[in-house]
Amino acid sequence: MMEQVRIFDTTLRDGEQAPGFSMNEDAKLRVARALAALKVDVIEAGFAAASPGDARAIARIAEQVEGPVICSLARTTEADIRAAGAALANAPRKRIHVFLGTSPIHREAKLGLTPAEVLEKIRTSVALAREYADDVEFSAEDAIRTERDFLVEALSVAAASGAMTLNVPDTVGYTTPDEIYELFRHLVAHVDRPREAVFSAHCHDDLGMAVANSLAAVRGGARQVECAVNGIGERAGNCALEDVVMALKTRADVFGVSTGIDTTRLLAASRTLAQATNSPPPRNKSIVGANAFAHESGIHQHGILKNRETYEIMKPEDIGLATHGIVLGKHSGRHALVARAKALGFALEGEALDRAFAAFKEVADEVGIVDTARLMAILAGSGREGRQSFWSLKKIDIRSPASAKAWPVARVELEHGERGLVTDLASAPGALDAAFAAVSQIMGVPARVDKIELQYIAADAEEPASDGQGANVLIEITLEVEGELFSGRARARDILPCCLAAYIDAAANAEAVSRFRQTPSERAEAA
Known part of the structure; x- marks a missing residue:
C-alpha cells in the first residue's frame, strides 16, 4: 500500500488574503464545504487574530464543517495563539499553525531577534498552542533562505515542544526542484523528532515552480503539501491543489504516494471558489481551466475520436467534468463536425456535409468557438441552399x-x-x-x-x-x-x-x- 500525502488546503487563509480574492463569512463557509467534499486533510480556515471577521469565519467553519481538521494560523504571540484556540474551540478536529521567520533577513530586519531568541519563541509558543490543541504545526517562515544548521535546530526545537507537523515554506518562491529535494533529504536525515512527525512543504509560485517544487519536496520526504484551489495566494500564488493532486495520481509510478482526495470533486471546488471570489481560473489553467480537456485542432480531434489516450493523459471524468472534449472552431476538421452532428441527431454526408462544413467554417472564422446551440443553428440550415438569416x-x-x-x-x-x-x-x-x-x-x-x-x-x-x-x-x-x-x-x-x-x-x-x-x-x- 502506498504512503499517503496529506493535503493541507490554505485557500481560505493564504489564498484569501491575496488582493482580489477576499471573501465574506458566507462565501468562506461555502468554499469550506466544497473542500470537505473534496476530502482535503486540513482546512486552514483563516488567521483568527487578523480580524473579528476572520475569527468568526473560522468559528463557523469549526462548528459546521465536518471531516477535515480545521486550522487557524497564529504568530508566536500569546494573543494570537489564544485567539486561534478560541476560534477553534468547537471543532471536533483542530490544529493551531504557529509560524516564525528563521532566515537571517527575517531575524534581523523584521523581528530584531537573535538566533537564541528565535528558538525560545518557538519553544514557548508551540508549548502554549498545545494547551489549546493536540495538533500543532510549526512553520519556519522563509525556510529556504535559512542556514541549514539553524533550520535543523529550529525544527528540532519545535518538535521537542510538541509540534507534530514541521512546515518548510518557500515563502518568497525562490527555490528550485533540485534544491528543495536536497533540503528535504537533509532535514529528514538530521532533524530530531518523533517518528510520527510529518514534514510539510509550502511553495509559492513567484518563479512559476510552486507545483514542481512541491512535488520535488514529496520525493525528498515531505508527507504534507500546503496548497490552494486554483493556485491562489500571495503575489503569484501558491502551489495549485488540483495540479499537485493530479500529478501524484497520474504519475504514481514516479512518486509512489497517494492522497485521500476525491478527485471527481476538483472541478466543483474550483467553480465554487471562482463564484465566491468572482475570479475564474484562466482558460489555459491546467486541470480546471476551460481548455484543459478541450481539443480544437483537427489532427488532435481525429486522434481523440479514435482513442482518447492519443492526446489525453487524464480522463475528464476523473476531475468531475462530463464532456466530449471536442471544441469546434476554425481549426476543426470534418471528422469532428460529423461526430458532433451525429451526437445531436444529424447524419451529415455528401452535399449536406459540404454545405454544413462551409457554413461552419464561415461562422467559426467570425466567432472563434462554435458552441452546441450555434452548431445546431448551422445544422438546421444545412439541408437547404444559402445561409440562414441572422x-x-x-x-x-x-x-x-x-x-x-x-x-x-x-x-x-x-x-x-x-x-x-x-x-x-x-x-x-x-x-x-x-x-x-x-x-x-x-x-x-x-x-x-x-x-x-x-x-x-x-x-x-x-x-x-x-x-x-x-x-x-x-x-x-x-x-x-x-x-x-x-x-x-x-x-x-x-x-x-x-x-x-x-x-x-x-x-x-x-x-x-x-x-x-x-x-x-x-x-x-x-x-
Missing part, C-alpha cells in the same frame, strides 16, 4: 430619465435578413437591462442573463490610436431561456453595443434550437 444590431439609443426614481428607456434597432429593420422600446431599472429587454421583444426570445464576462483589451501603447485608446471589448454572455443556458460572444469598440451584440448572438442560438425542435407544421405556422 439578427444584427444597427442602432441603440438610451434616454436617461429626468427623475431619479424613473427608469431609463432603450430604443433598439435590429436588422434581419428576411424581416428587415425592426425597432422596439423597453424600460428597466438599468440602461443595459432595458436594452436587453428591447432585444428580447424584437426577437421573441424571453431570456434572463445568467452571466456576463467582460475583457477590456488595451491597444499597444507604442501604437497610439486616433481616438487615444484604440482598445477593444470582448463580451461573453450566458442567457437562461426556458431553463436552458445559451452562450454568445462579441467583440467591439464600445461596451454597450458589444453587450447587445453578444446578447443577440446567445438569443439567436436559443431561437435556432427552439426552431430545430419544432415539428414541420409548427415551423410553417411560426413562419
